[in-house]
Structures are given as structure tokens and as C-alpha cells.
Amino acid sequence: MAGITGKDAVLTEYAHRLETLDAPKGRSLTQDAVRRLVRNKAAVLSVFVVGFIIIFAFAGPYFLPWTYDKIDWSGIRKPPNFEAGHYAGTDQNGRDMLARIMQGTQMSLIVAGVATLVSVIIGVIYGAVAGYFGGRVDAVMMRFVDIMYALPYILFVIILVVIFGRNPVLLFVGIGFLEWLTMARIVRGQTMSIKQREFVEAAKAGGAKPWTIIFRHIVPNLTGPVVIYATLTVPEIILTESFLSYLGLGVQEPQTSLGTLISFGAPVAETLPWMLIGPAVVLVSLLLCLTYIGDGLRDALDPKDR
Amino acid sequence: MFGYVTRRVLSAIPVALIAVTACFFILRLAPGGPFDGERALPPTTLANLRAHYNLDLPLIQQYFIYVSRLLQGDFGPSMVYNDFTVAQMLWIGLPFTLTLGLSAFVIGTLVGLVAGALSAVNQNKWPDYLLVMIVVIGLVVPNFLMAAILQLVFGVYLNWVPAGGWQSGSIPHLVLPITVLVLPHAGRTARLMRGSMIEVLSTNYVRTAKSKGLGQRLILARHAIKPALLPVVSYLGPGLSYLLTGSLVVEQIFALPGIGRYFISAALNRDYGLVLGTTILYMFVILAVNLLVDILYAWLDPKVRYS
Numbered sequence: 001m002a003g004i005t006g007k008d009a010v011l012t013e014y015a016h017r018l019e020t021l022d023a024p025k026g027r028s029l030t031q032d033a034v035r036r037l038v039r040n041k042a043a044v045l046s047v048f049v050v051g052f053i054i055i056f057a058f059a060g061p062y063f064l065p066w067t068y069d070k071i072d073w074s075g076i077r078k079p080p081n082f083e084a085g086h087y088a089g090t091d092q093n094g095r096d097m098l099a100r101i102m103q104g105t106q107m108s109l110i111v112a113g114v115a116t117l118v119s120v121i122i123g124v125i126y127g128a129v130a131g132y133f134g135g136r137v138d139a140v141m142m143r144f145v146d147i148m149y150a151l152p153y154i155l156f157v158i159i160l161v162v163i164f165g166r167n168p169v170l171l172f173v174g175i176g177f178l179e180w181l182t183m184a185r186i187v188r189g190q191t192m193s194i195k196q197r198e199f200v201e202a203a204k205a206g207g208a209k210p211w212t213i214i215f216r217h218i219v220p221n222l223t224g225p226v227v228i229y230a231t232l233t234v235p236e237i238i239l240t241e242s243f244l245s246y247l248g249l250g251v252q253e254p255q256t257s258l259g260t261l262i263s264f265g266a267p268v269a270e271t272l273p274w275m276l277i278g279p280a281v282v283l284v285s286l287l288l289c290l291t292y293i294g295d296g297l298r299d300a301l302d303p304k305d306r
Numbered sequence: 307m308f309g310y311v312t313r314r315v316l317s318a319i320p321v322a323l324i325a326v327t328a329c330f331f332i333l334r335l336a337p338g339g340p341f342d343g344e345r346a347l348p349p350t351t352l353a354n355l356r357a358h359y360n361l362d363l364p365l366i367q368q369y370f371i372y373v374s375r376l377l378q379g380d381f382g383p384s385m386v387y388n389d390f391t392v393a394q395m396l397w398i399g400l401p402f403t404l405t406l407g408l409s410a411f412v413i414g415t416l417v418g419l420v421a422g423a424l425s426a427v428n429q430n431k432w433p434d435y436l437l438v439m440i441v442v443i444g445l446v447v448p449n450f451l452m453a454a455i456l457q458l459v460f461g462v463y464l465n466w467v468p469a470g471g472w473q474s475g476s477i478p479h480l481v482l483p484i485t486v487l488v489l490p491h492a493g494r495t496a497r498l499m500r501g502s503m504i505e506v507l508s509t510n511y512v513r514t515a516k517s518k519g520l521g522q523r524l525i526l527a528r529h530a531i532k533p534a535l536l537p538v539v540s541y542l543g544p545g546l547s548y549l550l551t552g553s554l555v556v557e558q559i560f561a562l563p564g565i566g567r568y569f570i571s572a573a574l575n576r577d578y579g580l581v582l583g584t585t586i587l588y589m590f591v592i593l594a595v596n597l598l599v600d601i602l603y604a605w606l607d608p609k610v611r612y613s
Contacts, residue, residue: 154586284446
């Protein structure tokens, strides 16, 4: 079918398209968004850095001679030493800092993933229900969100974490409960405009129940804003987790997280600087890149700022 | 206006009550109690202690006792620091926390507004890029890390300011803690201000003002600043909440005698009175600021009716 030269192929394809009435298409919204995102150099670089950090955290430990909980009795509080295999030094207990940083990053990433999921699920359902039903339901539900916004919520989380023990699962869920408010507000606003659209009317006319309309017709149309704000939630959650860990309310020894590492590194940073520098660099670059990705996504998907 | 304010004040009361109730029951339903020490107490001593603090009564009754005392301004006794009542401890700590928190709040808001506005006016020129970068750093470096870095650099290596302590609120001792609190708050404010300012500067009425020949300063002062402030003002409430949370850590790192200092240990020791008291005090400060913000908002935005 295709000719010998390139020109033939192009022409044949064009002819074929004309035959099947498949005229050259405009770009879809998603394509537009991807193009804008790719043009944003900071965001693209950030995607690579975050990818690298994820690989570093999850695959890195397999390439190290030491594990995060193994004690090297001959190397306690030692600066980086390549011969002994301690590429980032050791802590006061003789454990390899690089292995601990990798384990800590893993923990922070897992907490961020799970807690973001929890907050997205709660926020989307809450916001969609409030926005769809409107009226008094909406007023009561949103008043509740306003109340939660105004409270020193982290105090509640601290109380919860202290009370139910330092169970990592509870930590995930607790932080997820902390961060759904903004998501609920955004989803509510979007839902209120989506529910005026014709396809929702059609579904109503077809006799669909409210819950079916919410989950089949409204929630799928929320993908854009939800993705943006989920991306922006991830760094917030990593910050909250490291904050709790810093206060000693996070994961338990010998496991660790970036916040815990920093809390141990900070008091001794004058004499053992490698204990602070490593985790601090990973945490800050992770947060920085996630923020840039979130901003990039928002600029790419939000039609208001074009 | 007076009716509006009254209504807002009245609507804050159920909020406060719900929060107090939630806090009380969460804390009480948790396992453990204030007298679980390393060494078990003799049963009679324990019973006497529990009776002394009314812990032997049914929970509901305890709740009503607590609330009725609270309404009279009595926060009850601390169960771990026996020599103090909670009200005394909070009263000692409050001036420190307020000095720290409110000065950081005011400085941070002002710095953020100016930085955001400057950055919006110079959009996509070098001052904008520089400011945005500083703002992002202020946003992503967690306060405990920033505190450690500042302590090391300015307190230890350069030795310009003391690395911790209070010394009856002398200015040098306040520089580092306030800076740590100001940076993220100013960052968030600046981001909001930049965004809303850019939006306002692209509106039709600003273009009209430009086309009739007004200078940039006049345009900003008369037309742009006030509407651009709206999103920032609505952020001030949550912003203060963040800031007070931050002060919890800052008070610990810099060894400042504020009310946040004992919170963690009090929660760990199940010092019911102190935990509840601290939470309630934070909450009232935040509710009061939210109220002020709402009133300010109504003044700034003519679309908000006093009804």
C-alpha cells in the first residue's frame, strides 16, 4: 500500500483519511495540557528528580552493603567512608546513614501516598455530595468544613496519635483526615457548575438516582482539579508527617522517616554535620520538586491562567 | 453592621462548644490515664487521686462539671504539674506565645503582601523570579529544619544572635524564632497576593484606568490593591492556625516558655486538664481572629452583605 518514497506514504495516508471522513483533528484538552506541561522546564526537571528520588528510596537499599537497622560496631559517628561502605557516614548507633535516609524516604513517600489517597477519597465524596444536593445539606456540610478550617487541627492529630499509639497506619489515616478540607471545597465548587450541565439533566430525566449521578457522571468530570490538588497535597502531607516525626510522634525505631532523621541530626549538626545534611537535602528537594510539579499541572490544566 | 457582628459572635459559640466536646471525649476515651507511672500506685492512693480529680464519676457528669467550670474561667488543675492549676500555667505561657505569634503574624503578613504585590507588578522580570524563588524556599523548608539551619549559621558559626532562650523577651533572642515563623507565613501570603494581583491587573477597569492616563502608583493605590487583598484576607484565619501550630515546634526548639512547650509531654502523660486547656486557648485565639477577618472581609468586599 505504501509507496517507495516518503512522499507517497504521506499522500496515501492523507487520501485514506479523506476517504474515511477523518479530517485533521484539533488538539484535545489533555493534549493541550500535556504540551503546556512539557514546555514548563522546571516541572519537567522536577518530574525527573522525583522519579530519581523514588528509585533511590525503593531500589537503593539493594545496592548497599549495610541495612538501615544493622549496627557497625567499628564505625560509630564516623564521617563518610567509602572503604567501609558508609557513603554518607554513620549515626551515633553505628548505623549507615545512607541506608537510613533511603528507608526514611520510603516511609515518607508511603505516608504521602496513602494519606493523599485518604484525603482525596474523603474530600471528593464530601464535596460532591455537598455540591450536588445543595441547599440546607450544603450549608450544614460546608459550615462544618469552615469549623474544621478554623481549628488548630494539628493539635487534634497530635492528641489522636498520642492516644492510639504510634501505629503507622493510624498516622497515615490521621494525616489524611487532616488534609481533605481544601479538596472538599474545590470539589464542591466544581460540582455545583457541573450539575447544571445537560448530561446531568439527561441522566435525571432518564431516572438515575442521585448517587448514581454523583459517581457516574460528576466524579469522573472532576479528574482535572482533583489531580492538581492531590499533587499539591502530597508535599503538604510530607511536611505534616515530618513535623509529627520531628516531635517524636511518627514511626518507631529502628524504622525511620525523614522528619525523624532530621530531628536526630539537628542537635548534633555542629559536630556530625552529615547526619543533618543528607536527610535535609532529600526532604527539601522532594518538597521543592513536588511543589513545582503541582504548580506546573495547575498552570497546564487551569484554563483561567492561560 | 452591629447586627452582623453580633450574629458572627453568636455563631462562634456552637463551634467552640463542639470543639471542646470533641476534644474532651477523644481524650477520655483513649486508653491510659494520668497516673500510669513506671511504678504502679497502691490501689487506695490511686482511688483517692481519682476521686480528687473527679475521675471516678461517670464520664458525662465529668463533662458537665468541666464545662460549667470552664464557663467560669476555671480550667481545672494540672494532673502532672501538681503545684499549678492549668489556668496559672497558661497565664504564664500566654504572653510569650502571643508576643511571638502575633509579631510573626503581623510581620509575615506585611512582608508577604509587599513581596506579592512587587512580584505581580514586575511579573516575569527578574525581581519577580527572585521573589518567587525566596517564597518557594520559605514554603518548602519545614520550620524545624529552618530553625536548625538558622541556629547553626547565625547562632553558632556567625554568633550574631543567641541560638535560643528568652531572657525576658530581649529583641536579639526573638530574631530567630520570629524569622522561622515569618518565612512560611510570608511565603503563603505572597503567593496568594501575587496571584490575585495579577488577576486584578488584567481586569477591564484597570485597563480603563491605564487608558485614561493614570500613573501606575495611582492605579495600584486606588483600584488594584483593595480587590487584590480579598483572597489574602480570607487566608488570614487558616494562616494564623498554621502559624500557631508552628509556634509549638519553635517554642520547643528555641526553649521558649510559651504555652505550646508542655503540650506534647502533657498529651503523652494524659494530663487531661493541660491538654484541653491548651487546645481551648489556641482555639479561642483562632476563633477571635477569624471573627476579625470576617468583619474585615465585609468591609473590603461590598458584595458581602451584613446579613
